[in-house]
Amino acid sequence: MPKNPGKRPAKYVIVRNHLLELVRNGLANGSPVPSERELCERFEVSRMTVRQAIDTLVVDGILERHQGKGTFVAPPKLDLQVRLTSFTQEMQRRGMEPGVVMLLAETVPAGESVAEALELEAEAEVHHLRRLLTANAIPMAIEENWIPAALLPDLLRTSPSFSVYAELARAGLAPEWGEDMIEAHAATAQEAALLSVPEDAPTLDITRRTFHEHCAIDYSRTLFRADRYTLWVPVAAPKPAFRPSRPSS
Numbered sequence: 001m002p003k004n005p006g007k008r009p010a011k012y013v014i015v016r017n018h019l020l021e022l023v024r025n026g027l028a029n030g031s032p033v034p035s036e037r038e039l040c041e042r043f044e045v046s047r048m049t050v051r052q053a054i055d056t057l058v059v060d061g062i063l064e065r066h067q068g069k070g071t072f073v074a075p076p077k078l079d080l081q082v083r084l085t086s087f088t089q090e091m092q093r094r095g096m097e098p099g100v101v102m103l104l105a106e107t108v109p110a111g112e113s114v115a116e117a118l119e120l121e122a123e124a125e126v127h128h129l130r131r132l133l134t135a136n137a138i139p140m141a142i143e144e145n146w147i148p149a150a151l152l153p154d155l156l157r158t159s160p161s162f163s164v165y166a167e168l169a170r171a172g173l174a175p176e177w178g179e180d181m182i183e184a185h186a187a188t189a190q191e192a193a194l195l196s197v198p199e200d201a202p203t204l205d206i207t208r209r210t211f212h213e214h215c216a217i218d219y220s221r222t223l224f225r226a227d228r229y230t231l232w233v234p235v236a237a238p239k240p241a242f243r244p245s246r247p248s249s
Helices: 011-024 036-043 047-059 087-093 112-118 164-170 189-195
Strands: 063-066 070-073 078-081 098-109 125-135 138-148 177-186 202-212 215-225 229-232
Touching: 011 036, 011 047, 036 047, 047 063, 112 138, 112 215, 138 164, 138 189, 164 215, 189 215
Parallel strands: 078 229
Antiparallel strands: 063 070, 098 125, 125 138, 138 215, 177 202, 202 215
């Protein structure tokens, strides 16, 4: 039997549930929730109790605070499943309008780390791109790409909104597999300005090497806004190691 079956929920839980109901009943993304003072008066609780209720919803990503302005309904996060698709394809799959702001496009000799990642000779030429990726005109990520210039010699002559993966596929070099490294990263002042987040805001930093057969065709680094993405990674239990049976003697 449960302990204390007649015990009432904690006061902050009552306030939290009230705010959740407001959101579920149609309070739109970006709408303000009742002020702390209003909630204190309505439920006859202390400001500390109200803040505790709001804190739990902020942690859950349902509400977000804007310093000096108040607390608002947070936009839903996108699940970021690590898969070998372009940003354009992912946003279109979600019914969103992808956009690109070209920040840098140049053909340069590969630095040591880029040459190593792309398995090129030192100083081999690469196309270096830096772009701001948007969805429904909202900044979502900053992406840098390095592509061997010999694979796509005319890449920088195309529209600035091109998809790297689409251009590679058009050249018969469709991405087939890749390697990702995922790290946490605090946004620099420049990155924060581009992404419309505070300086030092958390981001997901994904570095990827992309291959066609055994040829490295793209090396990229993408900074995703952590407040707009939840990383979703499918996992499975390891299978038993294969042991060939021995022939009977």
